[in-house]
Amino acid sequence: MIPLTRPEFGDEEARAVADVLKSGWVVQGPKVAEFEAAVASRLGAAHGVATTSCTTALHLAFIASGIGPGDEVICPSYSFIASANAIVHAGATPVFADIEDDTWNLDPSDIARRVTSRTKAVLAVHQVGLAAELDRIRESIPDRVAIVEDAACAIGSLYKGRPIGSHGHLTCLSFHPRKTISLGEGGMLLTNDAAVACHAKTLRSHGASVSDFERHRMKGLVFEEYRELGYNYRMTDIQAAIGLEQMKRLDDLLTARRAVAARYNAAFGKMTQIQIPAQPEYAQHSYQSYAIRLRPSCRVARDEVMRELIDEEIACRRGIPPIHLEPLYLKGGRVSLPVTEAVAAESIFLPMYASLTESDQARVVDRVLHAVTR
Numbered sequence: 001m002i003p004l005t006r007p008e009f010g011d012e013e014a015r016a017v018a019d020v021l022k023s024g025w026v027v028q029g030p031k032v033a034e035f036e037a038a039v040a041s042r043l044g045a046a047h048g049v050a051t052t053s054c055t056t057a058l059h060l061a062f063i064a065s066g067i068g069p070g071d072e073v074i075c076p077s078y079s080f081i082a083s084a085n086a087i088v089h090a091g092a093t094p095v096f097a098d099i100e101d102d103t104w105n106l107d108p109s110d111i112a113r114r115v116t117s118r119t120k121a122v123l124a125v126h127q128v129g130l131a132a133e134l135d136r137i138r139e140s141i142p143d144r145v146a147i148v149e150d151a152a153c154a155i156g157s158l159y160k161g162r163p164i165g166s167h168g169h170l171t172c173l174s175f176h177p178r179k180t181i182s183l184g185e186g187g188m189l190l191t192n193d194a195a196v197a198c199h200a201k202t203l204r205s206h207g208a209s210v211s212d213f214e215r216h217r218m219k220g221l222v223f224e225e226y227r228e229l230g231y232n233y234r235m236t237d238i239q240a241a242i243g244l245e246q247m248k249r250l251d252d253l254l255t256a257r258r259a260v261a262a263r264y265n266a267a268f269g270k271m272t273q274i275q276i277p278a279q280p281e282y283a284q285h286s287y288q289s290y291a292i293r294l295r296p297s298c299r300v301a302r303d304e305v306m307r308e309l310i311d312e313e314i315a316c317r318r319g320i321p322p323i324h325l326e327p328l329y330l331k332g333g334r335v336s337l338p339v340t341e342a343v344a345a346e347s348i349f350l351p352m353y354a355s356l357t358e359s360d361q362a363r364v365v366d367r368v369l370h371a372v373t374r
């Protein structure tokens with residue numbers, strides 16, 4: 001079976017974990033601080049705040065932005081459900097906007113139509129690693145409305161030549177095994193604002209004014225205080241040690257993923273039945289995933305194509321299920337998002353990972369071409 005994805009761990013990660021276990025300090029400590037600094041400096045942000053996941057990083061980003069009950073946050077429905085759930089966790093209301101037909105990222109003109117006096121932020125999702133058009137999103141909203149970036153899929157992705165993470169907004173990463181680098185689970189909030197970083201670090205550790213590690217280090221009598229409701233969103237040093245090794249691999253992993261994508265693009269780009277991922281001039285894709293969309297000229301139904309791939313032991317997934325159609329989000333009434341629904345119904349995710357061999361990829365390509373031209 002050719003899998004959809006696979007985490008890229010080696011002996012270095014195993015050794016790093018063993019070293020942390022032997023050190024006797026396994027909870028959040030020096031490795032987490034080192035990992036935060038490594039990610040923030042690589043992505044061009046002043047501060048990193050490690051968390052248990054991107055979902056919890058987003059929750060902290062919204063709280064740190066002063067977003068809560070009564071506020072609205074505009075976000076795509078064409079995303080993993082966590083994007084909207086994090087808005088709800090903060091007590092605010094997600095307002096779904098439609099996506100562009102080619103990039104499958106938020107459509108700035110549709111964002112503009114959905115702004116109200118209660119809009120506090122736009123959640124710009126860089127879907128599957130393609131940067132959203134941040135400058136056009138900025139122009140589509142009033143100055144008082146913030147941008148928060150859901151960069152769960154976008155480590156190593158560039159917007160206008162600079163890494164996602166360096167554009168001055170609160171930006172949240174994921175280190176789940178479906179993403180480009182992984183620690184099993186994990187996330188990070190990036191910010192240039194020292195006060196926001198400090199607030200987020202307090203919130204992630206029960207709201208304590210002093211962290212365990214600081215108390216341990218200061219040896220003497222230091223007592224923490226709890227001034228606001230916090231959470232346990234702490235990454236462990238075990239995870240961070242894996243992350244430090246994964247960061248060393250990041251450039252190689254990105255190069256390998258881009259090579260896989262280039263081979264798919266070359267094979268599918270000339271087919272009238274297939275729409276390949278957009279490559280707008282403002283972005284350099286990081287290809288957390290690779291999805292094709294079947295054009296109307298394709299005579300074979302999407303699910304038939306998927307059936308053929310699965311029968312040939314090639315893993316694939318349907319396009320991202322729109323959040324606004326999930327029972328949880330239908331309670332507020334159904335909104336109309338025609339582009340989101342069409343892209344979701346007509347697209348297929350194909351195997352994409354750095355160690356996908358050329359021969360396995362050739363099998364995928366042959367099978368897709370066979371299925372769409374049946």
Ligand SMILES: *Cc1c(COP(=O)(O)O)cnc(C)c1O
Pocket residue numbers: 052053054055056079080082083125127150152153173174175176186187
């Ligand atoms: C994976 C993903 C998330 C959630 O990340 P976790 O680390 O699993 O919480 C959020 N948003 C998007 C766009 C994702 O792809």
